[in-house]
Amino acid sequence: MKVHEYQAKSILARYGVAVPRGEVTGNPGEAREIAKRLGGRCVVKAQIHAGGRGKGGGVKLAQTPDEAHDLAKRILGMTLVTPQTGPAGRVVQKVLIEEALDIDRELYLGITLDRSRGLPSVMASKSGGMEIEVVAAKDPAAIVREVVDPSLVMFPYQARKLAFALGLSGDTFQKGLSFMRALFTAYVETDASLAEINPLLVTKSGGVLALDAKMNFDDNALFRHAEIREMRDLAEEDPLEIEASKFGLNYIKLEGSVGCMVNGAGLAMATMDLVQLAGGEPANFLDVGGGANEEQVKNAFRIILSDPNVRAVLINIFGGIMRCDIIANGVVAAVREMGLTIPVIVRLAGTNVDQGKAILRDSGLAITPADGLADAARKAFEAAR
Secondary structure, three states: OEOOHHHHHHHHHHOOOOOOOEEEEOOHHHHHHHHHHOOOOEEEEEOOOOOOOOOOOOEEEEOOHHHHHHHHHHHOOOEEOOOOOOOOOEEOOOEEEEEOOOEEEEEEEEEEEEOOOOEEEEEEEOOOOOOHHHHHHHOHHHEEEEEOOOOOOOOHHHHHHHHHHOOOOHHHHHHHHHHHHHHHHHHHHOOEEEEEEEEEEEEOOOOEEEOOOEEEEOHHHHHHOHHHHOOOOHHHOOHHHHHHHOOOOEEEEOOOOEEEEEOOHHHHHHHHHHHHHOOOOEOEEEEOOOOOOHHHHHHHHHHHHOOOOOOEEEEEEEEOOOOHHHHHHHHHHHHHHHOOOOOEEEEEEEOOHHHHHHHHHOOOOOEEEOOOHHHHHHHHHHHHO
16 A cells, blocks of 8 residues: 655654655645745645656745745646656645755665565665666666664664765764664554655755655555554545455556456466567456455456456466366356456366366357466467457
């Protein structure tokens, strides 16, 4: 789950991470009053779940409260398009009015999971204000990484290594150490999957603050964090992804024409890769899970077909925990109920596979069987084409 910048900063502030003063609003008049409380000069920042807001015109400096009003009025309601929103963009419903600070340097600090090590990795770079992916591609050596075991917390020597890499010194060095330790504690205790400060600001007076903040959280741990769960903004999420979550389905909409229904995230990723290898483009990632029932299969079908770009459906099921006959019954019921006209390609393997294939074969429906992963991907691509 993602949260807005202002929400991330409110969470981080509770752990002692230094953030600028600011307030959020959806009203231009309130923006003027907030600017007055902040001293007049301020920054008006669009709040959407995407980076690159400044390049899209969603972050503006106001010299006076009246200018803050005018900028808020212009930004609120605009469709902000950034590289992370795609061409459709996102409608801005709230703006963060934040104090303007005297910038000396912009750095980068982030924490995410190093999946190869199974531990959080803290990343630091002097190249703040840039997308970290761009920095990694152009100059990998510009990023310093430190893997930290959360059961042992961040050791002082690890924080010092990162602070030296950022070029901090004197009092700013000490503030940087405190900032890093507080950020790491927040990351671990909130079950975050990402905590990114970009840019990490060093002011001319030597302060160290989170000029921007992005946090993502592990959905499976949200039951432990009711206050974070309540921050979910459904307006920022794809309607089909929201609908899928109601039925315990993991769905992510993509841009292709081959709808995919698979059980298991790893198999789903492999299926998407094979579709692309065959020449096609997947329309979605959809993991029905290991214990899906017939009703979930029907709902998965309905959600896939709600995407008008889908021209064929590829069902790839390995019956380990899940039985192939249950999947087959769900597919047959869904095709009949929805009067499906687009091609459906099914690859089954595992528990009760023969019964599953017999159910599909005896249904009398135009369902194309596949003998393996590559065969299924090829048939799905040809059908969609």
